[in-house]
Amino acid sequence: MATTHNQAEMYVCPMHPEVHLSEPGACPECGMNLVLENETEKHERDHTKQRTHWKTILVGLIALAIVLLSIADGSGRSPVHILPALSLSFTMFWDTLWALALGFGISAAVQALVSRAQVSRLLPDASPRSLAIACGLGAASSSCSYAATAIARSLFQKGADFTSAITFEFASTNLVVELGVILWVLIGWQFTLAEFLGGFVMIAILALLFRLFLTPKMVADARVQAELGVKGSMEGHAAMDMSLKENGTIWQKLFSDKGFTAVANFFFMDVYSIWKDIAAGFFISGALGAWVPHSFWQSFFLTGHSPFISSVWGAFVGPIVSILSFVCSIGNVPLAAVLWSGGISFAGVISFIFADLLIIPILTIYRKYYGFKMAAFLFVTSYAAMALAGLGIQYVFSFFNLIPSRHVAFITEGISLNYTTVLNVIFLLIMTVLFVQFKKSGGVKMLKMM
Numbered sequence: 001m002a003t004t005h006n007q008a009e010m011y012v013c014p015m016h017p018e019v020h021l022s023e024p025g026a027c028p029e030c031g032m033n034l035v036l037e038n039e040t041e042k043h044e045r046d047h048t049k050q051r052t053h054w055k056t057i058l059v060g061l062i063a064l065a066i067v068l069l070s071i072a073d074g075s076g077r078s079p080v081h082i083l084p085a086l087s088l089s090f091t092m093f094w095d096t097l098w099a100l101a102l103g104f105g106i107s108a109a110v111q112a113l114v115s116r117a118q119v120s121r122l123l124p125d126a127s128p129r130s131l132a133i134a135c136g137l138g139a140a141s142s143s144c145s146y147a148a149t150a151i152a153r154s155l156f157q158k159g160a161d162f163t164s165a166i167t168f169e170f171a172s173t174n175l176v177v178e179l180g181v182i183l184w185v186l187i188g189w190q191f192t193l194a195e196f197l198g199g200f201v202m203i204a205i206l207a208l209l210f211r212l213f214l215t216p217k218m219v220a221d222a223r224v225q226a227e228l229g230v231k232g233s234m235e236g237h238a239a240m241d242m243s244l245k246e247n248g249t250i251w252q253k254l255f256s257d258k259g260f261t262a263v264a265n266f267f268f269m270d271v272y273s274i275w276k277d278i279a280a281g282f283f284i285s286g287a288l289g290a291w292v293p294h295s296f297w298q299s300f301f302l303t304g305h306s307p308f309i310s311s312v313w314g315a316f317v318g319p320i321v322s323i324l325s326f327v328c329s330i331g332n333v334p335l336a337a338v339l340w341s342g343g344i345s346f347a348g349v350i351s352f353i354f355a356d357l358l359i360i361p362i363l364t365i366y367r368k369y370y371g372f373k374m375a376a377f378l379f380v381t382s383y384a385a386m387a388l389a390g391l392g393i394q395y396v397f398s399f400f401n402l403i404p405s406r407h408v409a410f411i412t413e414g415i416s417l418n419y420t421t422v423l424n425v426i427f428l429l430i431m432t433v434l435f436v437q438f439k440k441s442g443g444v445k446m447l448k449m450m
Helices: 002-007 037-073 082-113 128-139 145-157 162-174 177-187 189-213 216-227 235-239 250-254 257-291 294-300 307-325 329-342 346-358 360-370 372-399 409-413 419-440 443-447
Strands: none
Touching: 082 177, 082 250, 082 257, 082 329, 082 419, 128 162, 128 189, 145 162, 145 216, 145 257, 145 346, 145 360, 162 189, 162 216, 162 346, 177 189, 177 329, 177 346, 189 346, 189 372, 216 360, 216 372, 250 257, 257 329, 257 419, 257 443, 294 329, 307 329, 307 346, 307 372, 329 346, 346 360, 346 372, 360 372, 419 443
16 A cells, blocks of 8 residues: 555645545545645645744733833833733633633534535626625634635635625624624723624625725736735644534534534634734734823824724724734734724724724735735725724714723722632633543644644
8 A cells, every 4th residue: 555655646635644546536524625635745834834923923012112111111121011911911811711712613613514615606797686695604604714724715716706705704703793792891882883884884895895995807807816815824724614514403513523522623713813913913002002091092092082083093093903912813802902092083993893804914825815906805895895894883882872982990909709700710610621521532633724
């Protein structure tokens, strides 16, 4: 058998190396695309370099912040107020831990039930029906911005309409359960409602801009670039399809052995895909909340000016702050809470949260996936859609008197023994059970392929 492998090209699954086929295809275990046997080691090395790269950036940013604050402090030593920043970061994490676990759990269950195999065929054009399907399928997908971007490119490669594929991507990061739950916990249900309603408005504006300004030649050029298969980030996430194919009711599928394994795998695959962004989001938010005085935020966001000026300014500056923060997905929600407490307009919070798909790493991936011209087009149209949607939602909520106060509990109250502690303990136990199943099923090896 070994001789056969050496003489003929064999295709293997990066996650399940015991799967050997003589032709390219998909792994029957996880749905991941098979690769040539001698490419698996290179594939793993590339992803190891990528993970190291982002860890280096994160550590470097933290070190730079400490150095700059030391200089500002005038002491040349680490600032004494580093502990309040870390304390505020942990408070935010503790207040949202159970909500994060709940959101990831619901998302994992949905992903286990919904297959990606037929998705591209459901998105053949940019009709209202296709866009609605893209929104629904995106909301049932991962909340990771990088994974959503990779999946959208994969759908486009398989024949999906470009507008529908991008709609799927936006829905995957702005209409998911995790985001709504965290917003509710940190700053109130009004923001959850605004996020979901605003998400549909943003996608509608984006689709209109695409219809007006996106030319067939631009799409054709983008498809040529997409077919090159240039690597971005979280490619393994996009390649895997571990959804349940068996017949039966929803509960029969989820509580079967394969269903439990699929949920555990999706749960920790999603956690792994965005843990760096969540950690960065909590750290940056804690630092800004502890170190930056409210007077700065109020001046920067033009809080003392007329409501119209502060609303418009907030809506258009919110995405810029998001771009500069380098934090994507639900990791920017804690920072949104700090900005809201500091004085940014309601429109600014919504547009800031939408802009997780405009951070510099995502724009770089757009350039790799679709070329520079399409990346620039996506930036301009997305920015306009985010700002206009945030502004529109503010006026609707203001009309119905739904804009909440600026009181943010975790900033003023800290950690206490309450229902949050009880829920955290319960969900930590559930996560432990899921992790045991995840490890038993070879999930740790799977993460190396992402």
